[in-house]
Amino acid sequence: MAAAEVLKKKIQELMNERDVALDKGDKLEAELNEMKEQLLKAEFEKKELERRFRLTEDELDNQSQVRNELKKKSINLSVEDERIKDDMKSQVQSINEMEELISLIDKRYEELELDYNETMEDLNAL
Secondary structure: OHHHHHHHHHHHHHHHHHHHHHHHHHHHHHHHHHHHHHHHHHHHHHHHHHHHHOOOHHHHHHHHHHHHHHHHHHHHHHHHHHHHHHHHHHHHHHHHHHHHHHHHHHHHHHHHHHHHHHHHHHHHHO
């Protein structure tokens, strides 16, 4: 019975870790979306400034550098998001395996309890 409790506790810990990972994934996704918006805004502003003021080469290089940095951050966030998703899938699989193990332990415990009760009845009958 103690093993079942330990497994149940481990499942709860894994579920808590999954919740933390989900929250982190949500935050990263929101950050990614914000950066995508910033990237779109930066590109729009670049075009608008080129049209109005015919930016110098230095100004264009600076805007391009910002856009590239945002693209790199966006790519890094996408990679991190995929890693978190993979971690969550692994945690869900671990939880499912733990639940199956608990079910088997519970079933075996019930079988042993029945055997014990039958043995005690046989002994009492003697």
